[in-house]
Amino acid sequence: ERSYTLTLLPGDGIGPEVVAVAKDVLSLTASLEGIKFHFKEMPIGGSALDATGVPLPDETLDTAKGSDAVLLGAIGGYKWDKNEKHLKPETGLLQLRAGLCVYANLRPAVVLPQLVHASTLKKEVAEEVDLMVVRELTGGIYFGKPRGFGTNDNNEDIGFNTEVYSASEIDRIARVGFEVARKRNGKLCSVDKANVLEASMLWRKRVTMLASEYPDVELSHMYVDNAAMQLIRDPKQFDTIVTNNIFGDILSDEASMLTGSIGMLPSASIGESGPGLFEPIHGSAPDIAGQDKANPLATVLSAAMLLKYGLGEESAAKRIETAVIETLNRGFRTGDIFSSGMVFIYQLFSFIFFYLI
Amino acid sequence: ERSYTLTLLPGDGIGPEVVAVAKDVLSLTASLEGIKFHFKEMPIGGSALDATGVPLPDETLDTAKGSDAVLLGAIGGYKWDKNEKHLKPETGLLQLRAGLCVYANLRPAVVLPQLVHASTLKKEVAEEVDLMVVRELTGGIYFGKPRGFGTNDNNEDIGFNTEVYSASEIDRIARVGFEVARKRNGKLCSVDKANVLEASMLWRKRVTMLASEYPDVELSHMYVDNAAMQLIRDPKQFDTIVTNNIFGDILSDEASMLTGSIGMLPSASIGESGPGLFEPIHGSAPDIAGQDKANPLATVLSAAMLLKYGLGEESAAKRIETAVIETLNRGFRTGDIFSSGMVFIYQLFSFIFFYLI
Ligand SMILES: CC(C)[C@H](C(=O)O)[C@@H](O)C(=O)O
Numbered sequence: 001e002r003s004y005t006l007t008l009l010p011g012d013g014i015g016p017e018v019v020a021v022a023k024d025v026l027s028l029t030a031s032l033e034g035i036k037f038h039f040k041e042m043p044i045g046g047s048a049l050d051a052t053g054v055p056l057p058d059e060t061l062d063t064a065k066g067s068d069a070v071l072l073g074a075i076g077g078y079k080w081d082k083n084e085k086h087l088k089p090e091t092g093l094l095q096l097r098a099g100l101c102v103y104a105n106l107r108p109a110v111v112l113p114q115l116v117h118a119s120t121l122k123k124e125v126a127e128e129v130d131l132m133v134v135r136e137l138t139g140g141i142y143f144g145k146p147r148g149f150g151t152n153d154n155n156e157d158i159g160f161n162t163e164v165y166s167a168s169e170i171d172r173i174a175r176v177g178f179e180v181a182r183k184r185n186g187k188l189c190s191v192d193k194a195n196v197l198e199a200s201m202l203w204r205k206r207v208t209m210l211a212s213e214y215p216d217v218e219l220s221h222m223y224v225d226n227a228a229m230q231l232i233r234d235p236k237q238f239d240t241i242v243t244n245n246i247f248g249d250i251l252s253d254e255a256s257m258l259t260g261s262i263g264m265l266p267s268a269s270i271g272e273s274g275p276g277l278f279e280p281i282h283g284s285a286p287d288i289a290g291q292d293k294a295n296p297l298a299t300v301l302s303a304a305m306l307l308k309y310g311l312g313e314e315s316a317a318k319r320i321e322t323a324v325i326e327t328l329n330r331g332f333r334t335g336d337i338f339s340s341g342m343v344f345i346y347q348l349f350s351f352i353f354f355y356l357i
Numbered sequence: 358e359r360s361y362t363l364t365l366l367p368g369d370g371i372g373p374e375v376v377a378v379a380k381d382v383l384s385l386t387a388s389l390e391g392i393k394f395h396f397k398e399m400p401i402g403g404s405a406l407d408a409t410g411v412p413l414p415d416e417t418l419d420t421a422k423g424s425d426a427v428l429l430g431a432i433g434g435y436k437w438d439k440n441e442k443h444l445k446p447e448t449g450l451l452q453l454r455a456g457l458c459v460y461a462n463l464r465p466a467v468v469l470p471q472l473v474h475a476s477t478l479k480k481e482v483a484e485e486v487d488l489m490v491v492r493e494l495t496g497g498i499y500f501g502k503p504r505g506f507g508t509n510d511n512n513e514d515i516g517f518n519t520e521v522y523s524a525s526e527i528d529r530i531a532r533v534g535f536e537v538a539r540k541r542n543g544k545l546c547s548v549d550k551a552n553v554l555e556a557s558m559l560w561r562k563r564v565t566m567l568a569s570e571y572p573d574v575e576l577s578h579m580y581v582d583n584a585a586m587q588l589i590r591d592p593k594q595f596d597t598i599v600t601n602n603i604f605g606d607i608l609s610d611e612a613s614m615l616t617g618s619i620g621m622l623p624s625a626s627i628g629e630s631g632p633g634l635f636e637p638i639h640g641s642a643p644d645i646a647g648q649d650k651a652n653p654l655a656t657v658l659s660a661a662m663l664l665k666y667g668l669g670e671e672s673a674a675k676r677i678e679t680a681v682i683e684t685l686n687r688g689f690r691t692g693d694i695f696s697s698g699m700v701f702i703y704q705l706f707s708f709i710f711f712y713l714i
């Protein structure tokens with residue numbers, strides 16, 4: 001019997017309720033697949049701040065590091081929005097990503113035929129969209145130094161950050177991009193702002209150099225402003241996108257909204273070795289927390305990514321994905337993806353369980 | 358008789374042909390409105406590089422500075438894409454913006470009822486979209502120092518840029534945002550990444566401080582990743598957006614593509630005093646240059662913005678705007694905005710002239 005330790009980080013807002021569903025789904029899947037999970041639940045984000053005074057307690061990071069994979073709900077909320085930087089929930093998430101060295105963030109944006117109506121794009125533009133954003137996650141302007149506050153020559157207040165990438169940071173994320181593209185449709189689009197930024201010029205140079213090692217992958221380059229347009233004009237032109245941390249933050253959220261159902265979208269963050277971090281791309285949605293309204297499928301699909309990319313348990317991952325599709329096929333919908341003729345339910349969990357078996 | 362000197366900067370690709378149309382429109386409008394224009398045409402971008410070896414010759418900047426307003430076509434092309442930074446066409450444009458101190462870039466994204474079908478968004482989402490992005494244009498990561506290439510402690514190549522804003526830089530663009538919102542529907546959304554970046558934290562603090570001076574404007578704040586989503590989910594929620602240089606680059610292009618007709622969209626860049634810079638938001642489109650296919654209306658509407666924001670000639674501006682609307686109402690379309698039942702033409706100029714009178 002294969003046995004794994006999983007760290008669960010429910011976090012804030014709707015985080016705890018969606019992680020609870022995913023945990024139950026994982027447990028049932030485990031028993032069906034002959035896997036054993038040991039769950040360790042730890043605080044992060046605003047709830048960790050309230051409980052311990054810091055957004056990422058040492059015990060949380062240590063537990064995460066010592067486990068086989070980490071499943072996160074969501075962090076943040078109005079309550080902590082005005083906190084100083086080191087006391088923001090978001091800082092806990094960034095420390096976790098850095099602490100686990102998960103430099104590659106995979107964010108699929110898939111328009112399922114069952115949910116094509118949920119997109120604000122015309123049907124013919126949205127249908128069959130299936131792209132993957134590979135976002136660099138532990139470098140760039142999120143972590144670059146120097147950063148902070150100061151004064152300039154006129155004695156005025158300034159705020160500053162550094163966008164910086166090294167050759168090896170670019171190479172390792174570019175390789176993930178090429179590998180992912182190779183397993184998909186063999187098209188990689190690297191997004192940068194190399195007509196203005198030196199950090200992007202080095203990015204483009206390194207990505208271009210690596211291309212010769214992946215002759216089966218068709219590489220193209222696009223400026224970030226154009227990519228933001230092309231995602232709306234014709235999202236089907238994209239297969240795999242690789243980009244830096246801040247551009248990836250923006251473009252992956254844009255891409256996810258093309259699907260119209262961000263309550264459905266998972267993500268995986270992985271490094272060279274050590275546990276991966278898996279989380280829904282939606283936020284903590286404090287306004288609907290605790291009302292049994294949240295769509296847990298993004299977290300359930302994150303659990304499937306955990307099984308596939310984190311543990312190599314492909315058959316268990318497939319079982320969950322199939323159950324999600326079947327649940328949708330039968331017409332069950334939470335409020336965020338509801339349309340007429342469908343069966344309105346609150347959380348989807350009972351139906352998922354049915355289709356897991 | 359009012360008399361103005363206008364600098365025309367045709368630039369590259371389709372730039373010369375669309376500027377030529379706008380020049381003719383300006384000339385006819387001038388004679389109808391009792392205005393006199395002296396045009397001075399100067400090189401910029403790739404064509405300046407080819408002719409003079411630099412992307413912004415001193416004479417071009419001096420002429421622009423000495424005139425009442427500047428109309429630019431477009432710059433850039435594959436031919437110069439691999440040039441070193443100081444020899445890129447884009448560098449000429451950035452030098453021009455900095456040289457003219459035009460720190461406020463106004464980019465309207467309006468879905469005209471005649472062109473709502475051109476959007477890839479569903480009709481009910483796209484119709485009546487009318488928003489303005491106020492982008493900071495002479496600061497932030499585009500110009501911040503230090504910047505360049507170097508090596509890190511591991512002797513690896515690095516590329517780096519600095520995102521930096523001072524209080525006064527933020528205040529002056531925020532004031533433009535508040536003023537623009539006041540003249541529109543009184544709603545200003547400031548977009549930043551204050552949950553991660555210090556430069557954004559200062560941004561949010563200063564914008565919030567200024568709000569008390571504009572009690573008639575309703576201020577909100579949004580993270581840039583969320584803004585990229587909300588523009589697709591429900592663009593009508595926005596009236597005026599104010600944001601930094603790089604976020605404004607991305608979001609204004611995204612917003613413009615919501616309209617489906619970037620061949621229609623003008624922009625204005627203005628400073629404290631001195632001439633403003635007016636340009637279509639589309640690029641140089643080298644693939645269709647010289648084929649009489651380009652839609653000149655974005656440049657024609659930029660000329661209208663020049664009259665209105667640059668010279669205070671509201672009646673002349675209105676005349677051009679009305680002629681454009683009338684041209685569309687009569688069904689005349691270039692290829693980029695063509696739909697069935699419409700009258701296909703190449704460049705629209707002859708019809709515009711008809712409706713100017
Ligand atoms: C919460 C925030 C720090 C985070 C980010 O910017 O990376 C989020 O937007 C995301 O994309 O996961």
Ligand SMILES: CC(C)[C@H](C(=O)O)[C@@H](O)C(=O)O
Nearest residue numbers: 195196225433447450451606
């Ligand atoms: C050409 C480029 C330097 C420019 C920019 O990034 O500002 C363009 O994209 C724009 O938005 O006007």
